Structure formats: structure tokens, C-alpha cells
Amino acid sequence: MDSTLQWITENQEVLIGYAIKFVVALLILIAGRIIANTVARVMGNGMRKREMDNAVVSFMAAIVKSVIFIAAILMALSHVGVQTTSFIAILGAAGLAIGLALQGSLSNIASGVLLIMFRPMRAGEYVEAGGVAGTVESITIFQTILKTPDNKVVFVPNAQITNDSITNYSREELRRIDLVVGVSYSADLRKTKEVLEEVLKADPRILEEPAMNIQVNELGASSVDFIVRPWVKVGDYWPTRWDLNREIKMALDKNEIAIPFPQMDIHFYKD
Structure with missing residues (x-):
């Protein structure tokens, strides 16, 4: 001590x-x-x-x-x-x-950081990324969670997303509907255009600005193809597209404008 x-x-x-x-x-x-x-x-x-x-x-x-x-x-x-x-x-x-x-995991982490910094997509937006289309649920450390329209949850590695192109369908307020309507070669093209315009003007979801566009786009093998391109708000895109397909078919039938089937001429030769 x-x-x-x-x-x-x-x-x-x-x-x-x-x-x-x-x-x-x-x-x-x-x-x-x-x-x-x-x-x-x-x-x-x-x-x-x-x-x-x-x-x-x-x-x-x-x-x-x-x-x-x-x-x-x-x-x-x-x-x-x-x-x-x-x-x-x-x-x-x-x-x-x-x-x-952990090269793969670190690559996913780095890709997640890039997604955070540049924000090409956010939660709630509908995107096509990494080969998958769906609504963004969340962006986690290693992966981005997307929910498809048929309610499937898909976990996409962040590196797969940043190494591919990203299409964001929700970022802009307006979106254009692209339809192709084929009519018979015997149809009156002026009348057909008037019928298509009437269908579009009757739908209140179709915007006046930007203006709709209806033109003869191609003389196909079996039909004359019109392009029908109206503008709508993003939230109205799919309901309007489905309704237009139905209303255009009914209007063409009412005006006796035929939508032809693909046709093929077969020639027989006798030796």
C-alpha cells in the first residue's frame, strides 16, 4: 500500500x-x-x-x-x-x-444517391425504368420499388435503373394521345376527318390548347391511316384513350365508314 x-x-x-x-x-x-x-x-x-x-x-x-x-x-x-x-x-x-x-451492392447504393440528387422520378409518379413500368412507391438504399397497374410490386435494383433510360409519364401536366385509325380506300376522307373531329370535340376532357391534330398519315396496304392526336391532362390519359377508341368506332359505324380488315390477293396459275 x-x-x-x-x-x-x-x-x-x-x-x-x-x-x-x-x-x-x-x-x-x-x-x-x-x-x-x-x-x-x-x-x-x-x-x-x-x-x-x-x-x-x-x-x-x-x-x-x-x-x-x-x-x-x-x-x-x-x-x-x-x-x-x-x-x-x-x-x-x-x-x-x-x-x-460488395461491388454490386455499392453500385446500387451509388445509383440510389444519383437518383436522389438528380430526381428523375419521385414517389407517386408513373415511370418506365429498368425495363419495368409502374408507379414509384419508394427509393430505398439498394432498390426502387414500383407498383404495376395490375398491383404487382416490383423491386428494381438502382443500378439497373441508372444504366437504362427512364421515361417519366407523370412529370408534365399534359400528355398527348396518339391513335391510328384506318378506314377503307372507298371512304370519303373529308367526311372521315369531320367525324373524327366531332368525336374529339364532344369529349370535355380534350384540351383546346395545344390543339388537336387529325391528318392522313399513311396509305397502307389495306387502309388509309389517320393519325388522331388530342391533348389531355395526365390524369385523364387512359380513361380518355379508352373512351375515344369506343366512340370513334361507333361514330364510323353510324356514318357507314368502314374499317377494313387486312387483305391479301391470291393468284392461281394453271400449268
């Missing part, structure tokens, strides 16, 4: 120095934790104001919080005299090994 007290007395200055360093290191950790939580919270609030997906917000906030806290740990260890160079080397080697092992 006496020897212990004597050792403490002799090394009192050294012990006080280590105690101060330990307290300062502890304060660094506490400050790092507070700073990490504050930065993650501020960043999360900013991302939510941009209407980003909550899963993505949580993921990015967790990454920022982890990076800041790891930096605080390294600073605290360095302050108490621990050589952090070896720790950094070990972390670098471990990061390289993990990166090589």
Missing part, C-alpha cells in the same frame, strides 16, 4: 496529465456525438423539405452520423497518445476488401 501511494506521489504530474487528456478525449467524443446528431438532423430536415423518400433520408443521415463519429473517435484516440495511423490503414484495407466483395 505504501509503495502504491509512493508511486502515485512520484508520478502525480504524469497521472494528472493523462487524466486531463482522458477527460478532453471524453469531451471530444461527447462533442462529436452531439455534432453528428445535429448535422444528421439538419440534413434530414433539409432532405425531407425536398420531399425525398424517408428511407433514403434515414440512410444518408446514418452515413453522415457514422462518418463524423468515427472522426471524433480517431481524434480522441490521437489526443490520448494512441497512434491512429495503423487504425486508418486497417480501416482503409477493410474498406477496400468490403468494396471488392
